[in-house]
Amino acid sequence: MLGYILRRLLATIPVMGTVAVIVFMLLHLTPGDPAALIGGDLASAEDLRLIRERLGLERPLVEQFGSWIWQILHGDLGTSLFTQLPVSQLILQRIEPTLVIGLTIMIIAVVVAVPLGVVAAWKAGTWVDQTIMTLAVVAFSMPIFLIGYLLIFTFAVDLKWLPVRGYASIASGPVKFLQHIVLPSVTVSFVYIALLTRMTRATMLEVLNQDYIRTARAKGVATPRLLALHALKNAAVPIVTTVGVGLSSVLGGVVVTETVFAIPGIGRLMIDAIVRSDFPIIQGVILILSALYVLINLLIDLSYSLFDPRIRY
Amino acid sequence: MTLAFVAPSSPLRRRLAPILRWTRRYPAFVVGSLVFSAVVLASIFAPLIATHDPVAIYPTERLRPPSDTWLFGSDPFGRDVYSRVIWGGRVSLAVGVGVAVLATVLGLLIGLIAGFSRAADAVLMRIMDGVMAIPGILLAIALVAVTRPSVGTVVVAIAIPEIPRVVRLVRSVVLSARELPYVDAARSTGTRFPMLLARHVLPNTIAPLVVQASFVCASAILSEAYLSFLGLGIPPTIPTWGSVISEGRNVVQMAFWVVLCPSVFLGATVLSINLIGDGLRDMLDPRLSRSI
Amino acid sequence: MAMAVAGAAPPLLEVANLCTYFHNLDGTVRAVDDVSYSVRAGEMLGVVGESGCGKSITALSIMGLVPRPAGRIVSGEIRLMGRDLVPLGEAEMRRIRGNDISMIFQEPMTALNPVLTIGYQIAETLVLHREIDRRSARLRAIEMLELVQIPDAARRAGQYPHELSGGMRQRVMIAIALACDPKLLIADEPTTALDVTVQAQILGLLRDLRDRLGTAIVLITHDLGVVAQSCDRVVVMYAGRKIEEAPVDELFRRPLHPYTRGLLASMPRISHGSAAHRGRLAEIPGTVPHLLDPPAACRFAPRCPRAQDVCRSSEPALRHDGGHSVACFFPGDGVQEIRQ
Numbered sequence: 001m002l003g004y005i006l007r008r009l010l011a012t013i014p015v016m017g018t019v020a021v022i023v024f025m026l027l028h029l030t031p032g033d034p035a036a037l038i039g040g041d042l043a044s045a046e047d048l049r050l051i052r053e054r055l056g057l058e059r060p061l062v063e064q065f066g067s068w069i070w071q072i073l074h075g076d077l078g079t080s081l082f083t084q085l086p087v088s089q090l091i092l093q094r095i096e097p098t099l100v101i102g103l104t105i106m107i108i109a110v111v112v113a114v115p116l117g118v119v120a121a122w123k124a125g126t127w128v129d130q131t132i133m134t135l136a137v138v139a140f141s142m143p144i145f146l147i148g149y150l151l152i153f154t155f156a157v158d159l160k161w162l163p164v165r166g167y168a169s170i171a172s173g174p175v176k177f178l179q180h181i182v183l184p185s186v187t188v189s190f191v192y193i194a195l196l197t198r199m200t201r202a203t204m205l206e207v208l209n210q211d212y213i214r215t216a217r218a219k220g221v222a223t224p225r226l227l228a229l230h231a232l233k234n235a236a237v238p239i240v241t242t243v244g245v246g247l248s249s250v251l252g253g254v255v256v257t258e259t260v261f262a263i264p265g266i267g268r269l270m271i272d273a274i275v276r277s278d279f280p281i282i283q284g285v286i287l288i289l290s291a292l293y294v295l296i297n298l299l300i301d302l303s304y305s306l307f308d309p310r311i312r313y
Numbered sequence: 314m315t316l317a318f319v320a321p322s323s324p325l326r327r328r329l330a331p332i333l334r335w336t337r338r339y340p341a342f343v344v345g346s347l348v349f350s351a352v353v354l355a356s357i358f359a360p361l362i363a364t365h366d367p368v369a370i371y372p373t374e375r376l377r378p379p380s381d382t383w384l385f386g387s388d389p390f391g392r393d394v395y396s397r398v399i400w401g402g403r404v405s406l407a408v409g410v411g412v413a414v415l416a417t418v419l420g421l422l423i424g425l426i427a428g429f430s431r432a433a434d435a436v437l438m439r440i441m442d443g444v445m446a447i448p449g450i451l452l453a454i455a456l457v458a459v460t461r462p463s464v465g466t467v468v469v470a471i472a473i474p475e476i477p478r479v480v481r482l483v484r485s486v487v488l489s490a491r492e493l494p495y496v497d498a499a500r501s502t503g504t505r506f507p508m509l510l511a512r513h514v515l516p517n518t519i520a521p522l523v524v525q526a527s528f529v530c531a532s533a534i535l536s537e538a539y540l541s542f543l544g545l546g547i548p549p550t551i552p553t554w555g556s557v558i559s560e561g562r563n564v565v566q567m568a569f570w571v572v573l574c575p576s577v578f579l580g581a582t583v584l585s586i587n588l589i590g591d592g593l594r595d596m597l598d599p600r601l602s603r604s605i
Numbered sequence: 606m607a608m609a610v611a612g613a614a615p616p617l618l619e620v621a622n623l624c625t626y627f628h629n630l631d632g633t634v635r636a637v638d639d640v641s642y643s644v645r646a647g648e649m650l651g652v653v654g655e656s657g658c659g660k661s662i663t664a665l666s667i668m669g670l671v672p673r674p675a676g677r678i679v680s681g682e683i684r685l686m687g688r689d690l691v692p693l694g695e696a697e698m699r700r701i702r703g704n705d706i707s708m709i710f711q712e713p714m715t716a717l718n719p720v721l722t723i724g725y726q727i728a729e730t731l732v733l734h735r736e737i738d739r740r741s742a743r744l745r746a747i748e749m750l751e752l753v754q755i756p757d758a759a760r761r762a763g764q765y766p767h768e769l770s771g772g773m774r775q776r777v778m779i780a781i782a783l784a785c786d787p788k789l790l791i792a793d794e795p796t797t798a799l800d801v802t803v804q805a806q807i808l809g810l811l812r813d814l815r816d817r818l819g820t821a822i823v824l825i826t827h828d829l830g831v832v833a834q835s836c837d838r839v840v841v842m843y844a845g846r847k848i849e850e851a852p853v854d855e856l857f858r859r860p861l862h863p864y865t866r867g868l869l870a871s872m873p874r875i876s877h878g879s880a881a882h883r884g885r886l887a888e889i890p891g892t893v894p895h896l897l898d899p900p901a902a903c904r905f906a907p908r909c910p911r912a913q914d915v916c917r918s919s920e921p922a923l924r925h926d927g928g929h930s931v932a933c934f935f936p937g938d939g940v941q942e943i944r945q
Contacts, residue, residue, distance in 0.1 A: 018443025
């Protein structure tokens with residue numbers, strides 16, 4: 001068991017390595033001078049020289065990469081060019097809203113999508129199934145800002161039940177906290193729910209066709225238990241995998257939502273950094289979010305044996 | 314019912330009946346295709362359909378609600394939103410199609426290599442995993458940021474995060490095609506590689522690729538809209554659906570139509586493409602619904 | 606029609622004029638068309654026929670598991686100890702399934718749920734149908750495993766299906782089926798997917814259970830050899846209809862229907878005589894007819910060596926002669942026509 005965990009952990013190294021290379025190369029992908037990219041159009045030659053010196057852009061690429069990785073492994077994500085603050089500090093300050101909303105989205109999505117998908121599969125071909133699938137494809141196609149603004153207008157402006165914008169951390173009380181995360185979470189969860197519902201339905205359809213379901217019915221097992229235990233446990237692995245893989249789109253969606261709802265999360269941090277060409281922040285944010293994705297998928301991977309005893313270590 | 318107005322045994326009815334039966338079987342595809350065709354035609358005939366010049370400014374007509382003159386209202390600069398949406402469709406659709414084509418072609422190439430060469434497979438798939446670990450929007454934003462933003466760079470930036478999924482698809486088709494008994498038989502009788510590829514592998518990739526390409530197109534149009542919405546995409550001098558919406562961001566509370574109308578238009582288009590993708594998948598191979 | 610043999614126990618299960626049809630876009634498929642048979646306690650009834658003859662659908666009809674919405678029991682009665690099952694609702698049928706009537710299926714490799722332990726799958730039947738707690742159910746499950754002769758039962762109960770061989774899985778299926786002491790067990794091709802030695806073991810087990818527990822068994826198979834070994838009586842089905850029924854010895858000694866005769870003739874024989882005696886396997890020419898809107902004629906007529914005009918224009922009814930019944934205008938040697 002421990003060996004398996006270790007092997008899976010080792011397997012994440014090449015993935016994070018690729019991410020690191022991509023993130024590092026971002027700055028150097030630019031057709032022109034990287035220093036000019038950072039300095040902007042108004043930078044003087046002296047400014048550019050200073051930039052190059054500070055960032056060590058004169059050194060060979062491999063050496064730059066090496067020292068950059070070394071720094072990161074020691075927890076140093078660099079320093080913001082604009083504010084002179086350590087990137088890790090900036091990220092830590094702003095990461096809470098993003099993580100909280102991301103987690104809420106995942107919870108909402110699983111709680112809503114899995115039952116919907118199960119029902120759609122059970123009633124496949126009927127109007128129930130078609131309605132659910134149509135709603136799913138519509139939810140999948142709507143731009144996040146449309147959903148976001150519609151929700152804001154309905155619940156925040158017209159009904160005044162919820163705040164229009166902003167974020168309140170748990171420290172300021174559970175009610176206020178929940179009020180502020182409801183709309184942003186629900187907004188992004190539409191897409192995630194749509195994805196999960198489709199996947200759940202497809203997997204359940206396959207499972208419901210299997211012989212062991214017929215055996216269970218021949219034993220006299222009633223429908224709720226048939227679906228929830230006999231069928232769903234077999235469908236769990238692909239469904240849970242989709243939850244993990246979809247995290248990537250969720251994080252992307254959160255970035256957009258932070259703009260719609262003016263939430264001070266990492267998404268906004270990144271966007272501000274882009275406008276100012278503050279590369280260390282850009283690199284740091286991408287690294288952290290990718291690491292999060294890899295970590296969560298690893299945990300999901302390790303959880304498979306809970307569902308399917310055939311997956312052994 | 315629908316054929317009631319046509320005489321029972323007329324040749325027209327005979328020809329219409331199978332089409333109507335087919336429509337009943339794939340309603341989503343038909344609706345999607347009709348809407349999408351309408352949008353494409355509207356973009357192509359933009360000069361004829363638009364009511365105003367998309368970049369013309371009417372300072373006295375700022376933020377007018379939708380009316381007979383301003384079908385979708387006017388934006389903060391006094392430009393006609395409707396005309397900007399119609400003209401913007403050209404760019405947005407071009408980006409969507411461009412991304413779909415680019416991602417599909419590159420994905421096919423990489424997927425084929427990964428499927429046929431075990432050594433290359435190990436390396437390529439790790440790279441694909443790495444690309445997939447980065448949220449697509451963020452990667453696209455970063456890529457656009459390091460190059461001069463233009464339609465071309467946006468297309469490439471959005472395409473790159475879409476490639477890994479296509480690669481996985483192609484790779485799995487190649488791997489399972491290689492296992493097939495008749496392919497084994499062909500190889501043992503000495504069929505050369507290119508023939509093997511053309512006859513046995515490529516035909517099996519067409520259906521899944523076409524379906525995936527539709528979904529990529531829909532996703533790309535949304536991604537372009539998000540990029541522009543965040544102010545990080547195609548330069549605002551070129552109207553796209555995203556930039557039109559983004560200009561309404563600050564005035565959304567008093568002039569919601571600047572955001573609402575283009576968003577609905579955008580959503581409807583993306584929906585129609587997704588419906589086409591779903592329909593194609595059901596038509597070509599219902600088994601694909603497991604993997605896509 | 607019930608076989609009224611003097612002095613025998615009343616039938617446990619009576620299928621009477623059962624019609625199960627499937628409605629699809631092209632028409633109506635008469636999968637089971639006016640089929641009747643019955644089974645007594647402690648008796649093993651063999652139901653024989655080619656694929657598509659309706660033997661499995663009859664069994665599914667008894668269990669109330671006909672695939673809906675396409676399939677439906679259109680008419681007829683299925684009486685379990687006198688009580689008609691056809692009009693019963695789903696909730697009532699659920700109480701009967703696994704409890705009064707159990708069924709085991711052909712593919713043991715896929716018939717067990719891969720993510721649940723076999724002990725759980727057996728115990729579940731008990732928990733569903735009996736007022737019993739988990740622990741007692743678990744103990745009883747281990748007893749059932751011992752009953753079906755699985756060694757090291759206590760350890761096996763905690764294992765998963767993929768850790769067992771095909772033969773053992775089929776034994777587990779039997780254990781699940783018998784856990785609640787059903788009066789009737791329907792076995793649909795239980796040995797077809799197993800190899801010959803395992804086949805013999807499973808059949809031996811079924812015979813043993815019939816003798817010891819008095820369970821009535823309906824054994825559905827296409828293999829006459831299996832029938833000869835284990836069954837008391839045999840029903841032969843063809844194209845959705847019952848065409849012959851007799852006690853097993855009688856059927857093999859004096860097959861009346863040309864189809865039955867054809868089946869028996871096509872069994873490979875290990876001949877003790879010279880090579881000349883062996884020769885080519887006899888076969889029944891042609892294929893099973895499509896059951897879609899069948900014509901009013903004897904359904905075997907297209908393939909029958911003795912078919913006459915009357916066979917092609919009207920359907921023969923079942924004719925009884927002691928314990929042996931047959932549906933044919935020219936049964937036996939085919940010389941004398943039986944007027945209906």
